[in-house]
Amino acid sequence: MSNKKLILGIAAGVAALAVTGIILKRKGKLDGLSDKASRFGNDMKDRFNNIKESAKHKFDEVVTKGGDIADNIKQSQQGKTTAATSTGSTSNSGATGSKGTINPATA
Structure with missing residues (x-):
């Protein structure tokens, strides 16, 4: 009996959609639908x-x-290195690390 109710429910749904489609078509509601969707x-x-x-x-x-910023940083690092080596200073005054590199935090 449940199969019979299922079939009747599907048939009623199809009939309702068909009636709705016919009513909308007669009123002209479906005419420009594809154009609107496009x-x-x-x-x-x-x-x-x-x-x-x-x-x-x-x-x-x-x-x-970012490239400009990186170039500016690179140039300033090279300038600090050149300035430190051009003075001829070999003492470790806190501006350089143990290997002679410039430490930006203490410079």
């Missing part, structure tokens, strides 16, 4: 591409700024 899909694609391009642009900016 426009929505294109809008979403455009938004995604805009976000992607913006992210690429920001990434390139960050990489460029």
